[in-house]
Amino acid sequence: MAPASRADGIDVRPVTEAEFTDWLRAVSTGFLRVPVLSEEEIEGRRERFVAGRYLGAFDGGRCVATFRSFDQELTAVGGARVRADAVSGVTVHPTHRRRGLLSSMMARDLAAAKDRGDVVATLIAAEYPIYGRYGFGPATWTAEWTIDVPRAGLDPRWAGPADGGRIDLVEGEDVRRLGPGLHARLCRRQPGAIDRDELWWKWNTGAVRVDPTWKDPFFAVYRSASGEVEGMAAYDVDDNWGDGKQPLNTATVRWLTGVTPAAERALWQYLCSIDWVVRVKSGSRAPDDLLPLLLPDPRAAAITTLADWLWVRILDVERALEARTYEGEGTLVLEVAGVDGLTGGRYRLQAGAEGASCTPTRQSAELVLGLGELGALWLGDESAVRLAAAGRVREERAGAARKADALLRTSRRPWCPDLF
Structure with a gap:
């Protein structure tokens, strides 16, 4: 288990089972709910507790920020199931904003997910502007x-x-x-x-x-x-x-x-x-x-x-792009700009009816995009042409965005039925 880190003198670390009730109360406070929970509710939620996957920020022993993740399976285009790190329960008390607490917890969790071999991370964003800076993009809508x-x-x-x-x-x-x-x-x-x-x-x-x-x-x-x-x-x-x-x-x-x-x-x-x-x-x-x-x-x-619903952060570009199927055939070289050193680089995607291969390459990039944009494109919902028009992706070769749409977009839109 990674050691506790400190942000502005506040301990950011895994929550112990003995601290679980305090963590739950902090979640309720962060989501502006009454922080008094019944014993039945506490015990019902305790069944989900997994040591190391619940994080908290502690100031003088009081939990002032929360974060949890859990193992998830997500359906990629074509029906393959991929391993995901599902992020939930993210709060920071209004008394402790702008101190890097979320960034500290997110960095710890995503690094652990990458080490586990998770292909993507997922979340449902209560607020839109927060998660793009961590490489997440809106991949489905509701x-x-x-x-x-x-x-x-x-x-x-x-x-x-x-x-x-x-x-x-x-x-x-x-x-x-x-x-x-x-x-x-x-x-x-x-x-x-x-x-x-x-x-x-x-x-x-x-x-x-x-x-x-x-x-x-x-x-x-x-x-x-x-x-x-x-x-x-x-x-x-x-x-x-x-x-x-x-x-x-x-x-x-x-x-x-x-x-x-x-x-x-x-x-x-x-x-x-x-x-x-x-x-x-x-x-x-x-x-x-x-x-x-x-x-x-x-x-x-x-x-x-x-509204936007499921957000996706790609943790392994090669496995993510190889896991899904494609409605067209062709080759596309992508330059993926990372945000935290965990993911990024230049990749050659070869897609066709028999499957796909994605490998690192030194070929010249055709399309340059961030992790959030790749997450939004991965399930086939967003349009690269639309993102290019908005200045969110950049064509290094004319027509690259249209080529990306021919490969990546799907005839029916992706959908996540669940809140987590």
Whole structure:
């Protein structure tokens, strides 16, 4: 274990298990939540504690900044799963800003991730301007829709899928049994998806309570005509009535997983058919989700959120670019500017239908870019031509950005369904 470092006289070091409760309270303070936690919440979160992966900054014995990371698997373009260092729980108390505490914790964690052989690091940024200086770039986006059900034009007499499938309401224990296999199928086809461990399923079905405001949701499962589970959704419904005893209820989706278009269609139609529900809030979806196109009137689904979501920091350029597939064929020489000595250099990418190779080279660079820009391009969502127009990447050879787009961009956008 690396020794403690000091920033402005403050100890930056791994948190011991005995300090875990103080660390949790510091996280709550940093995120402007009430720093008083129940014993049930503390013990539920303690199950995730891994020595060395929780960092803190201590001033006179008081935890004033927090940081944690954990092992994650991330789906690259083409379905390969790569090892990721997932960063979360990052806070600095307002009394200790601008003292290099985050930089100290980030440097320690990324160096350890590089030593472990992780291919990338990931995080979901609460604030946009912070993480670019550490080499992270926004690699996926999220969209949320609100559906005006009466306007959508769906058949009000709908009573179930027309494809021979069926939808059933189930309990949390059924979700814990059926959900992991379904999510694994999603991860095999969805770039940007991350794994969900056993504790995730317990937390999100109420088997382990870490949120004092937890309320059990409804769980719906779609089975195809053959009886195979192909979709699942968790949702809440409020209790809102207008004048004249008119129902004005809203169904809010916590998460919805469909591994076939038929499953997605059936689950959205089910949610829009629930008696008394006049609005459906979609929860986090991919920006190019099928949802609006499944409605006779797509304008009934209005986007209420469109924002960056999963950020990626490349730790190993060669392995990252070789892990994914490419929709085109060709060769591209990239000059990647590092930010901390861990990653960077000049690489020759040779991509084709049979796979890709990425090797260090002394050839002249065609495209020069930073680690954050490479992270934004890696899952196929961002455009190198767009970044070049914004002055974020530089062409050393005319047409290099267009060539990069032909290789790197994907026909469907990547999506990360989860917050961590």
